[in-house]
Amino acid sequence: MLKNINRIFKVLKKNEIKSLFLIIILTVIVTFLEMISLGSIPIYVTFILDSEKLLNYISDFSYLQFLNEFSEKDILFFLSFAMILVFLFKNLFLCFFYYLNGVVLRRINNRFSKGIYNNYLYTDYLFYTSKTSAELTRNMAEVTRFVALIGHYIR
DSSP states (O other): OHHHHHHHHHHSOHHHHHHHHHHHHHHHHHHHHHHHHHHHHHHHHHHHHOHHHHHHHHTTOGGGGGGGGSOHHHHHHHHHHHHHHHHHHHHHHHHHHHHHHHHHHHHHHHHHHHHHHHHHHTSOHHHHHSSOHHHHHHHHHHHHHHHHHHHHHHO
8 A cells, every 4th residue: 555655646746745635634633523523422412311410520620610600501502502513613624625625636637637638639640550449548547546546545
């Protein structure tokens, strides 16, 4: 796998490599956002089912003592609002991430496709006599598979 990644980096331009590293960093951020959003669900459900248990647990932490001043309805309202904000932010960030991921992969795909197309367009006629049309079509399809491989390694 490392050998394949080295091969990929050899054919990519510097700005494409920078874009891929940005995508990798955003992938780590997306992972943390997923963990935070999924980890907040048990806290919310626990508070709904047994608020005393969660309030007793919170009382052990000195920096959360201010929550004792609020009623259970207020805390439930704040937790509900926080859950909505967390999931809304996460989903908006995911939309941005998938859009950016698609743009980067599409640019790489377009660059390689145009390169092969221009190469085929300006090649001598004798080149085409030695190749079959299936071979030429397969080469164009391989570009898509290569870009899909890059996307797979990112994920």
